[in-house]
Amino acid sequence: MKDKIAEKFLMVVAFSAILTLALISFFIFQQGLPLIFKAGLHNIFSTHWAPTRGHFGILSMIVGSIMVTAGALIIGVSFGLACTIFLSEFSSGTIQKTLKPIIELLAGIPSVVYGFMGIVILVPFVRTHFGGPGFSVLTASIILGIMILPTIVSISYDSLRAVPKTYREGSFALGATKWQTVVMLLIPAARSGIIAGIILGMGRAIGETMAVIMIAGNALKIPHSILDSVRTLTSTIALELGYATGDHRAALFACGSFLFIIIVILNIIAIRFKGKE
Amino acid sequence: MTFRVGPRTNQIIAYTALLIMTVITIFVLFFIIGFILKNGLGQVSLKFLTERTTDMGKAGGIFPSILGTLFVTLLAIIIAAPIGVGSAVYLVEYTKAGFVRRIISFGADCLNGVPSIIFGLFGFIFFVITLNFGWSVLSGGLTLAVMILPTIIRTSEEAIKTVPRAYREISYSLGGGKLDTILKVVLPTALPGILTGVILGIGRAIGETAAVIFTAGSSLGLPTSIFSSTRTLAVHFYILAREGISMPKAYATATVLIIIILLINFIAYRLxxxxxxRYY
Structure with missing residues (x-):
């Protein structure tokens, strides 16, 4: 009897995660979608953003988000995979045990601290060495690349480690070097997990807000070079939510709806890839 | 990939490149921590930690923000820990591989990938506006609870999974029921792993900005009830840095944040x- 009640109770509790997910989708869409229908896609996909006067163009922000995310991926993926391969294949057990938690610590550093480091170190650096205002696509990409690195490392590391030892031994027995084994055998074998890690990293980059606000400059135009200032979907929400009312607020929720849809799609793809292992 | 240079040379080049990139990554981490501590440690004193904030943050200490962070995080953990551990227990002990488990896992994974600004939007419209809790410790804590729930579910799930089958069988053979076995055998054995998840959740909650700034607000007053608006340390640091109110105070606040995060990660790692x- 007691066991039956406990089971029913725990079942209700266990559905809380999926239930909150549903609740989040409901409220974000309920606030955002009506405006998208009211304003029309033509209005939404323009570059004219004056939400208090009926112009809800979020195109430059979408372009901004895409540029910053692409830049973050270039840095996050190259450094992330380098760390993963170095840890998993080229270092001893002790080094792995020491370095892995250190790299994972990067994930624990609050995003405002990353943004702050961007302001005091990277923005002046980019301004003096590359030109432009310093608050730029480039700056945001570098900081975001560092921020998504631990996500990429921890997931792709697990999948590299999951490749059976016999694969490596077989390859070495055939006379292949470690690096040849990594490139020709291990990376293809761990492909699903690595892709899952990269997609989740991409989701983190698109969704990051506070660090981007602090370093991207937030100018409302489509950037022409990586040294131009840029504004993302997330920045717009966070910058304007504090004072927005009426249709303006609805427009911010419309940005949130776009973001939420992209994130859920990315998550589903990542979960699929992870499941393939 | 061409191998004209010979596989051995190629291996050496690759190894060197990987080593350099890994060293750079680790250097970045130590640089961030070192830079913040170097510039901020000198400003942190007992007075800074225990004084009220004055002049918008230009002067005084960070006591209200410490209190605000503590309340919001505590509330989030009180709500998320039991729900998260309960979900994990249900996933591992009551479901077989199949539809129910897949859908619960999917919920946790998906929630884990949702960016904090979306939690902020949700918390704002649901807790602050719809439920009329206003900008408050309550709204902030509830929003953070939702945000850290997947971390706690996932870590507890892993911990409960590693409890050896035999432990459960011994308990059953001694006449223990399922619930008794879970409460007296499985959970105590999995406790360090579960605590790790809870502690990592605390870490995420303390460092969070986007989700709390629109739910807990940014009031500098001392929070007196769960309906008081409050400003957490991360939000306070964000405002100090972004509005350029005071660099020394910003460094000092960042130092406090970094030290808390380092401590939390260290404890989680040890656990x-x-x-x-114990089990491998």
């Missing part, structure tokens, strides 16, 4: 290793 040492 994981104690747990692993």
């Amino acid at each position: 994981v290793h104690r747990f692993i040492a």
